[in-house]
Amino acid sequence: MxxxxxxxxxxxxxxxxxxxxxxxxxxERLVQSNGDARRxxxxxxxxxxxxxxxxxxxxxADFSMQVMHAVGEVHAHAKINRTLEASARRFSLGERxxxxxxxxxxxxxxxxxxxxxxxxxxxxxxxxxxxxxxDGAQGTIGAAKRxxxxxxxxxxxxVDDSAQAxxxxxxxxxxxxxxxxxxxxxxxxxxxxxxxxxxxxxxxxxxxxxxxxxxxxxxxxxxxxxxxxxxxxxxxxxxxxxxxxxxxxxxxxxxxMARxxxxxxxxxxxxxxxxxxxxxxxxxxxxxxxxxxxxxxxxxxxxxxxxxxxxxxxxxxxxxxxxxxxxxxxxxxxVxxxxxxxxxxxxxxxxxxxxxxxxxxxxxxxxPQMVAAVGLRQ
Amino acid sequence: MYFPxxxxxAALVQQTxxxxxxxxxxxxxxxxxxxxxxxxxxxGNPDDAKDATQTAFVRxxxxxxxxxxxxxxxxxxxxxxxxxxxxxxRGRHPEDExxxxxxxxxxxxxxxxxxxxxxxxxxxLLQLTPDHRAVIVLRHFGGxxxxxxxxxxxxxxxxxxxxxxxxxxRLGELxxxxxx
Numbered sequence: 001m002x003x004x005x006x007x008x009x010x011x012x013x014x015x016x017x018x019x020x021x022x023x024x025x026x027x028e029r030l031v032q033s034n035g036d037a038r039r040x041x042x043x044x045x046x047x048x049x050x051x052x053x054x055x056x057x058x059x060x061a062d063f064s065m066q067v068m069h070a071v072g073e074v075h076a077h078a079k080i081n082r083t084l085e086a087s088a089r090r091f092s093l094g095e096r097x098x099x100x101x102x103x104x105x106x107x108x109x110x111x112x113x114x115x116x117x118x119x120x121x122x123x124x125x126x127x128x129x130x131x132x133x134x135d136g137a138q139g140t141i142g143a144a145k146r147x148x149x150x151x152x153x154x155x156x157x158x159v160d161d162s163a164q165a166x167x168x169x170x171x172x173x174x175x176x177x178x179x180x181x182x183x184x185x186x187x188x189x190x191x192x193x194x195x196x197x198x199x200x201x202x203x204x205x206x207x208x209x210x211x212x213x214x215x216x217x218x219x220x221x222x223x224x225x226x227x228x229x230x231x232x233x234x235x236x237x238x239x240x241x242x243x244x245x246x247x248x249x250x251x252x253x254x255x256x257m258a259r260x261x262x263x264x265x266x267x268x269x270x271x272x273x274x275x276x277x278x279x280x281x282x283x284x285x286x287x288x289x290x291x292x293x294x295x296x297x298x299x300x301x302x303x304x305x306x307x308x309x310x311x312x313x314x315x316x317x318x319x320x321x322x323x324x325x326x327x328x329x330x331x332x333x334x335v336x337x338x339x340x341x342x343x344x345x346x347x348x349x350x351x352x353x354x355x356x357x358x359x360x361x362x363x364x365x366x367x368p369q370m371v372a373a374v375g376l377r378q
Numbered sequence: 379m380y381f382p383x384x385x386x387x388a389a390l391v392q393q394t395x396x397x398x399x400x401x402x403x404x405x406x407x408x409x410x411x412x413x414x415x416x417x418x419x420x421x422g423n424p425d426d427a428k429d430a431t432q433t434a435f436v437r438x439x440x441x442x443x444x445x446x447x448x449x450x451x452x453x454x455x456x457x458x459x460x461x462x463x464x465x466x467x468r469g470r471h472p473e474d475e476x477x478x479x480x481x482x483x484x485x486x487x488x489x490x491x492x493x494x495x496x497x498x499x500x501x502x503l504l505q506l507t508p509d510h511r512a513v514i515v516l517r518h519f520g521g522x523x524x525x526x527x528x529x530x531x532x533x534x535x536x537x538x539x540x541x542x543x544x545x546x547x548r549l550g551e552l553x554x555x556x557x558x
Contacts, residue, residue: 018524043556051518053496057414057415059427059428063410063414067432067435068402068403071399075399
């Protein structure tokens with residue numbers, strides 16, 4: 001005799017302890033009086049024992065720690081979002097923003113930027129590319145990403161301790177109120193630049209951080225051209241160079257970067273290429289050359305496509321590697337010469353550029369008379 | 379079987395919502411083993427189980443503000459976990475689906491047990507449809523009642539009973555030679 005579905009359900013309920021007292025009594029009576037019911041009940045019990053025999057599985061020993069680490073990151077990310085949302089609301093209130101921008105930073109504005117600019121970069125990096133790529137954290141957050149590769153959830157974002165502290169600070173709140181900062185953060189080129197390992201590496205450099213702290217650098221960062229330059233492979237390459245990072249920290253370079261023509265020059269692929277050359281980086285470390293960069297004449301020269309092209313040439317890079325040449329470039333007269341259209345055009349001539357790279361020419365340039373002569377001829 | 383205190387859970391939830399992350403750790407420690415077990419039985423390998431369980435906890439933390447305290451916390455987090463497990467299973471390509479043998483070999487826990495019979499049981503579980511596997515796993519390894527299983531899966535208790543019946547029948551056929 002086969003059991004009816006109702007009787008089978010009753011036996012299953014008995015097994016699961018899910019019956020009301022009256023139903024349980026009915027089930028027990030069925031088992032006692034019906035052989036098929038007894039066999040079915042025994043089968044269900046046997047199956048249940050088999051399953052129970054598997055027992056529980058043990059998660060990894062550090063599982064709760066991993067979970068709490070991930071939760072901590074979510075917590076920090078939530079803070080970022082709340083701050084961004086709050087700042088966006090305030091940003092829409094023009095009067096409130098003006099008040100904050102004009103007086104809210106007060107005497108601490110420079111200091112704030114020193115901290116905020118650096119941390120903002122870290123923020124953007126971690127927000128868009130998952131910074132830092134800590135191996136130990138891959139198992140916690142990366143795991144959650146495995147099946148959601150097409151979307152980024154808050155829990156997918158990595159946040160290191162310093163960044164967490166930053167986003168929970170008033171400094172971050174202040175940063176979000178700054179339209180320049182917001183513009184900078186919104187730039188795809190800038191975000192692309194931040195995604196590079198070189199930029200992340202540069203962030204760890206004290207000189208680079210010092211550069212970020214300068215108001216001039218901040219002004220430069222707000223420029224779309226500069227952001228574009230930051231995004232170039234050449235500039236990223238230059239960031240990996242210690243001399244370049246040190247040069248960036250110099251007041252003269254920062255001063256140069258604050259100028260519109262310099263920023264425009266930075267957007268030139270040729271100039272960006274020049275920046276990326278080791279020789280240029282080394283020249284930048286030369287105080288005289290850095291000073292020359294800040295001179296109006298150099299800026300005018302930079303506005304010339306020919307000059308930018310010349311700067312990007314291997315020969316010019318070779319010349320820059322020569323201390324005498326770099327020193328000559330720093331002289332007022334030579335800078336004056338650089339600004340002349342004729343000289344810039346001459347620089348773009350491969351032969352002339354090659355001549356510049358010759359040790360003899362460089363040595364000659366180091367002579368005040370030669371420099372003066374060059375300048376006068378233009 | 380697990381017998382969590384609802385009052386304790388509610389207090390920990392409140393403390394977490396009040397900004398005390400350590401309180402959430404209490405919930406993690408309380409439920410990590412049973413949730414991991416459920417995930418492991420559902421997914422068949424320890425890595426996926428770990429990922430799914432962790433994701434469930436993180437999602438629970440993210441959404442704790444939406445948790446309705448008239449329900450049990452563990453029912454709620456089971457639901458999150460089961461959704462995660464089912465998402466994982468749906469995301470697997472057929473060729474990625476673990477064979478029973480691989481699933482057995484891949485589990486450190488199973489290796490430690492080294493019982494052929496137990497390996498057969500796990501393999502049989504993986505042969506069930508996800509819906510049937512879910513009710514079996516929640517009932518037997520989560521220790522949930524029909525209502526709680528229904529809450530976790532978003533289906534009525536009646537459906538739970540029906541699926542349990544079918545799932546047990548299939549397991550019986552695979553493991554005990556029951557007639558179809």
